[in-house]
Amino acid sequence: YHAPGRLLTTTGDQRHSIERKTSSSRDQAYFDQIFPELVNGLLTNGLHYAELQEANQWFKKVCEYNVPCGKKIRGLTVQHSYKCLVNKPNQDNLHLAGILGWCVEWFQSFLLVADDIMDNSITRRGKSCWYRREGVGLKAINDLLYLENTIYVILKKYFSTKPYYVDLMELFHETALQTITGQCLDLNTTPSGRLDFTYFTLDRYHTIVKWKTAYYSFCLPVALAMYMAEITDTKTHGNAREILLRMGTYFQVQDDYLDCFSDPELTGKIGTDIEDNKCSWLVVQALAKCNDEQRKDNYGQNDSAKVSKVKDLYIELGLPDLYQQYEDESYKQLMELIDKLSGSLPKEMFVAYMNRIFRRQR
Ligand code: FPP
Ligand code: MG
Numbered sequence: 001y002h003a004p005g006r007l008l009t010t011t012g013d014q015r016h017s018i019e020r021k022t023s024s025s026r027d028q029a030y031f032d033q034i035f036p037e038l039v040n041g042l043l044t045n046g047l048h049y050a051e052l053q054e055a056n057q058w059f060k061k062v063c064e065y066n067v068p069c070g071k072k073i074r075g076l077t078v079q080h081s082y083k084c085l086v087n088k089p090n091q092d093n094l095h096l097a098g099i100l101g102w103c104v105e106w107f108q109s110f111l112l113v114a115d116d117i118m119d120n121s122i123t124r125r126g127k128s129c130w131y132r133r134e135g136v137g138l139k140a141i142n143d144l145l146y147l148e149n150t151i152y153v154i155l156k157k158y159f160s161t162k163p164y165y166v167d168l169m170e171l172f173h174e175t176a177l178q179t180i181t182g183q184c185l186d187l188n189t190t191p192s193g194r195l196d197f198t199y200f201t202l203d204r205y206h207t208i209v210k211w212k213t214a215y216y217s218f219c220l221p222v223a224l225a226m227y228m229a230e231i232t233d234t235k236t237h238g239n240a241r242e243i244l245l246r247m248g249t250y251f252q253v254q255d256d257y258l259d260c261f262s263d264p265e266l267t268g269k270i271g272t273d274i275e276d277n278k279c280s281w282l283v284v285q286a287l288a289k290c291n292d293e294q295r296k297d298n299y300g301q302n303d304s305a306k307v308s309k310v311k312d313l314y315i316e317l318g319l320p321d322l323y324q325q326y327e328d329e330s331y332k333q334l335m336e337l338i339d340k341l342s343g344s345l346p347k348e349m350f351v352a353y354m355n356r357i358f359r360r361q362r
Contacts, residue, residue: 024076024356027076027079027080028072028076030079030094030098031072031075031076031079031098031101031102032068034095034098034099034101034102035067035068035102038099038102038154039060039063039064041157042059042063042150042153042154043056043059043060059146062130062143062146062147063106063109063147063150065127065130065133066109066112066113066130066143066147067102067105067106067109067147068105069125069126069127070105070108070109070112070125071362072101072105073217073356073357074101074104074105074108074216074217074220074221075098075101075102075104075105075108075221076101076356077101077104077221077222077225077353077356078097078098078100078101078104078221078222078224078225079094079097079098079100079101079225080349080352080353081221081222081225081226081349081353082094082097082100082225082228082229083097084225084346084348084349084352085225085226085228085229085231085345085346085349086229093228096158096159096228097225097228099154099158100159100168100224100225100228101221102154103151103154103155103172103224104216104220104221104224106147106148106150106151106154107148107151107172107175107176107216107220108216108217109147110144110145110147110148111179111216112124113129113130113131113140113143113144113147114141114144114183115183116129116130116131116132117129117131117140117141118183118187119272119276120272120275120276121269121270121272122269122270122272123264123268123269123270124268124269125268125269126265126268126269127268130143148176151172152169152172155168155169155172163230164227164228164230164232167227167232168224168227168228171220171223171224171227172220175215175216175219175220176216178211178215178216179211179212179213179215179216181211181212182208182209182210182211182212182213182215183212185204185207185208185211185212186208186212186278186279189204189208189277189278189279190277190279190300195277195297195299195300197283197287197295199279200279200283200284200287201284202284202288204279205279205281205284206249208279209248209249209252209253210245210248210249212252213248213249213251213252213255214244214245214247214248214249214251214252215245215248217248217251218244218245218247218248218251218353219240219241219244219245219248222240222244222349222350222353223237223240223241226240226345231345236343236344236345239341239342239343239345240341240342240345240350242337242341243334243337243338243341243342243350244350244353246330246333246334246337247334247350247353247354247357250327250330250334250357251357252281253281253323253326253330254327254357254360256273256278256280256281256282257281257282257323258271258360258361258362259271259272259273259280260273260274260280260282260311260314261311261314261320262361262362266361266362267361267362268362274299274300274307274310274311275300275301275302275303275307276300277299277300282314282319283299285317285319285322286313286314286317286319289317289318290313290317294313294317298310298313327358327359331354331358334350334354335351335354338350338351338354
């Protein structure tokens with residue numbers, strides 16, 4: 001199933017996308033080179049006991065398999081936001097912003113390893129999910145705890161002498177709890193486990209995605225950069241949060257659409273939302289449009305013929321078009337929100353984040 005193709009038709013769009021590429025590939029290269037430095041540091045620092053050699057080797061594999069292979073939108077955003085916030089940042093701080101970006105990627109990797117177990121997923125980032133690897137299985141639970149706790153080792157090593165150290169640490173703790181709470185809602189939208197659309201409302205949907213995705217994917221990276229830039233004012237943080245939560249909602253709607261309609265070759269993962277009975281944006285929109293007959297029987301079952309029927313129905317109900325409208329509408333709304341709320345923060349910081357994800361295919 002493919003969404004109707006959309007070409008960037010105007011020269012403005014094309015020019016924009018070329019500019020986006022050149023500046024961001026330099027940033028990406030700078031960011032990428034930090035990863036091996038961090039892993040090697042973790043192996044020699046703190047975990048250096050000879051008797052832990054075996055554990056260290058395993059840990060290295062866990063990190064290398066799970067941390068560096070995503071799109072790295074969140075990590076790169078910390079680095080980029082910091083550059084937007086500080087006039088002529090020095091090399092040391094740029095390096096630190098990159099490290100903080102990697103902490104977010106470590107955070108993301110721990111969530112994804114956990115989420116794939118809970119959602120019974122098969123592939124992630126073009127590879128087998130970690131828990132499905134030969135010789136891993138439920139050891140993945142220990143590994144995701146490894147990944148989570150690594151964040152605090154890195155923070156301590158690089159930031160413990162900074163005045164904003166506690167802010168960073170608290171933000172990671174707070175964000176973990178927010179995400180876990182959202183995941184709880186995501187997993188319990190059908191409490192009985194049976195086909196029951198009672199809670200599949202747009203309100204419920206917005207609540208789920210705010211907590212399970214938007215806080216950690218959007219508010220966290222920018223707030224970290226703000227703390228590094230020593231911006232602590234709660235009003236400024238609050239306004240940034242409002243913009244970023246809206247952006248995060250848009251991102252999760254994209255994720256839901258791609259789960260169903262994208263090419264797994266592009267996204268690197270095979271969608272499971274229909275089988276898993278998820279309160280996805282698509283099913284919420286479909287429920288608002290369909291008749292009693294169309295509501296019946298096919299959702300939430302591990303049966304590829306039924307999954308295909310649901311996808312056919314989505315197309316029949318015009319959801320691909322509706323999604324395109326939603327994308328365009330979201331862009332417009334976001335630009336207005338940015339104008340209204342960015343205050344002393346550089347608009348460019350938010351606009352760049354939005355441009356990084358707008359009309360994404362993966
Ligand atoms: C994919 O991001 C991830 C999401 C769209 C968020 C889904 C939410 C979770 C995984 C939260 C799970 C929560 C718990 C508590 C386990 P992406 O497409 O940017 O991924 P990438 O890093 O692979 O590119
Ligand atoms: Mg999930």
